[in-house]
Every structure is written in structure tokens, then in C-alpha cells.
Amino acid sequence: MRFLKKPLQLLLTQKERRFLIQITDITGITPGNVHVYRLAFLHSSLAEEQHQSNERLEFLGDAILSAIIADYLFQKFPYRDEGYLTDIRSKMVSRTQLNELAHKMGIDRLVQYNKSDSFLSKKSIGGNALEALIGAVYLDGGYELARRFIIKKIVLPHLDVQEVEVNHFNYKSKLLEFAQRTGKNLEYKLLTESRSNRHTRFKVAVYVNGEEMGVGEDTNKKNAEKNAAQQAYAKLGIKEL
Amino acid sequence: MRFLKKPLQLLLTQKERRFLIQITDITGITPGNVHVYRLAFLHSSLAEEQHQSNERLEFLGDAILSAIIADYLFQKFPYRDEGYLTDIRSKMVSRTQLNELAHKMGIDRLVQYNKSDSFLSKKSIGGNALEALIGAVYLDGGYELARRFIIKKIVLPHLDVQEVEVNHFNYKSKLLEFAQRTGKNLEYKLLTESRSNRHTRFKVAVYVNGEEMGVGEDTNKKNAEKNAAQQAYAKLGIKEL
Secondary structure, three states: OOOOOOOHHHHOOHHHHHHHHHHHHHHOOOOOOHHHHHHHOEOHHHOOOHHHOOHHHHHHHHHHHHHHHHHHHHHHOOOOOHHHHHHHHHHHOOHHHHHHHHHHOOOHHHOEOOOOOOOOOOOOHHHHHHHHHHHHHHHHHOHHHHHHHHHHHHHHHHOOHHHHHHHOOOHHHHHHHHHHHHOOOEEEEEEEEEEOOOOEEEEEEEEEOOEEEEEEEEOOHHHHHHHHHHHHHHHHOOOOO | OOOOOOOHHHHOOHHHHHHHHHHHHHHOOOOOOHHHHHHHOEOHHHOOOHHHOOHHHHHHHHHHHHHHHHHHHHHHOOOOOHHHHHHHHHHHOOHHHHHHHHHHOOOHHHOEOOOOOOOOOOOOHHHHHHHHHHHHHHHHHOHHHHHHHHHHHHHHHHOOHHHHHHHOOOHHHHHHHHHHHHOOOEEEEEEEEEEOOOOEEEEEEEEEOOEEEEEEEEOOHHHHHHHHHHHHHHHHOOOOO
């Protein structure tokens, strides 16, 4: 006769049970494999070995998040090209965005890290743990549950795609703000317009006080300007106010 | 009384049926939604509108491929850190690798593109179509079928991970080859070794003929050297023979 294993939950301490309730609240999913969720919140500053921290789960979760957001945007915007989808996705899952989300979702408070390590940058601990948590849900429940968690608990309540689009990096408007702030003249010029059979490719340069600071190309003129603006933004090393 | 739709397959031409057989051969999956597979092979040079080419599917497939490879490597290498996993994955799904795979799998021959368009670079048409095909399988059959296709038909027969690791970019050995070829002296020096509680961070510089050409940091000394070598490789603009 085989001994039946007791359900793991019965062996948990009070503190661990509280942790599982928090995970259920955050993810909307009842954890199966407790260990993997614990690992998701274990920062490398406390890990005995590097593979025993949340960094591997973070790698996995990052990939799963990207895939699920890609699918979401693909379905949501059937008529937008892949440049737009790539752009919106990178804004939705940017480091800054993930850190903010982790804070809103109460994830950063659950991370265990070495508080006496003065070398440690705490800036991305939350965002990284959020990715690790996604990795944990994926391992524990599979792709569909990970998708449900991401869409229901992250995207719908926290990521208004239109808002993401407007608020996050609009290089053209940031560059304009910079020019106005510093009293500089800003101008876009079309350099070339090359036609192949069905596509026209625009090459645009942006000039700040008459000096070329960026060049952008695209089949869409607005996007070419945007790319030029992004280059100028980087070249000018503009700091946000 | 509602008219029953005839199964779509019955409406297909001889040529289309042949196409479906090829898809089944390549993916190991019987296509359900024929339209999405046709789209996967339609290059933008022939598309009426940009969203009617395979570029959106390529965006989706790229994300799904990354996620599935991440999962595969996560399981295959339980003791390797996320730096290693990231590195191996980027080698497995590099543009060059995907183009080669597309050729081996006979995917490039199926792509429809504008043959009279002299502006068109044909280099990545195959690799892009392979990504689009992954997107198509995912849309048609879901994540599990996409995973089966990727693991059984791409990774296992074509991507020997150990081989990928060795053959593709090993910057240290490439740099050494370069030094030997050009009769230059190559040296790595440990600059600093900083300790926080559990981690030691190594900072290494690489010198070519006594001149510092790259600096790398990592908690692992070998990786720090690798990073330094990569920087030097870029700085020296080394061309492959």
C-alpha cells in the first residue's frame, strides 16, 4: 500500500499560508506548487546559489509576458502594422512600467532581499519579481493560466493601451517640448522618397537649430519623423524634467 | 433551414491542396484555418495593404518562438543562470539561424514575393516567413501545438544546443583568432574584485597590443572576460573570414 502524501498546504506555517493568500489575491489563481512562488520573490542578494534566486523565473516570465502581450495586441488591433504592435508592446512592458505595476499590485512588498547590502540597486526589484511571478504562474498552471493572470490582473486593470500609447514615449512631442524649453528651432525635412512597386519609403531628418540631429526611415512618413526624433532625443541626451 | 457550409478543403484548388500538404509536412500539424497559413507566406512586396502581409504574423511568431525556447532552455538547464539562458536563446533564434532553418525546412521556397522588385532584400525573407508560420500555427492550433511544432520540427532536428553554444558567437575565441591572425598581443587583466555580502563582482579589461579595448563585469570572472571580449570585438570592427 502506498502512503498518500498529505496535501502540502497542511504542512505550511501561518506565515506561508498568508503568503499563499496574497498570491491568490494578486494573480487570481490558486497556487499549486508553493515552492515556485516562494522562489519568485527570492532576490539573488539572499540566494545561496544564483540558480536558487528568482532570476531564472524572471527570464522565463519576461518571455511569456512578451508572447501574451503580442497575442493580445495582435487580436486587439487587426489593422495595425507590426511596427505599431512592437512599439506599443515595448511601452507596455518597459522596465519603468513593470516597476510601477509591481508597486501598484503590492508585489514589491513581498520580495525578500538582503536589506543590509548597500551595493544593491532596489529600483527594478519589483518589476523583476513581477516577471518572475509570471514565470511561476506559467510553470505552475501553464500558458492559459498565465494568460488569464496577465490579461485580467495586469492589462485590463492597469494598462490602458490608448493611455500607454499617449503617455509613454512620444519622442516627437518630447523633442518639441525640449526645443521650446531651450528656445531652439526644430525642423523636419524630407530627404528622400523612394518608390518600389507598392511601397514608398520616406527618409526624414530632424534639425535642431539647423543642425541635423537624427534621421529616420519608414514606409509611413509620420513614423519616419518619429524615428528621426527618437535618434535626436538620444543624441541630445535629453533629460526628463 | 440553415445551409451547411461545405468543409473548406473541398473548395480548394489542386495547388492549394498541395500547399496544405507541404504545410503538414513542415509543421507536423494538419492545418485548420487555411487562410492564416497562406498569409504566413505572403511577403509585403505583394500585399495590397501592409496588414495583409505576413509581417503581423511574424511579430506574433517571433514572440511565441522566444517564449517556447525560453521554456525549453529553462527546463533543459535547471542549474544555469539567466545570463546563460538569454545568451543561448539569442543564438538559437538569431536572424542568421532562422534564415538557415527556413532554407533547411524548405520554407523559403514557399514564400510569395514580388520577384520584379529590385529594391527588395531577399536575405531575411525565409527567416521571417518561418516566424510568420509559427504565428500561424499558434493562431490556428494554440500554444501547445506551436510548442510541438517548434520542439519536434525545429529544435530537435536542427538545433543542437551544445553545437549552437560552441559554433555561434564565442567572442573570446574570435578575439583570440583575430589576435593570432594579425600578430597582436592579447591580454586580460582583472581590474577590480568587489565584494558585497554573497556576491563577488569581477571587472576585467582586455588589452590588444597593450591598449585597453574592452571592459566587462560579471559575478563570474569568465563571463566578465567574455563581456570584455565582446566589447573589444565590436570596437575593433573585426570581420569574419
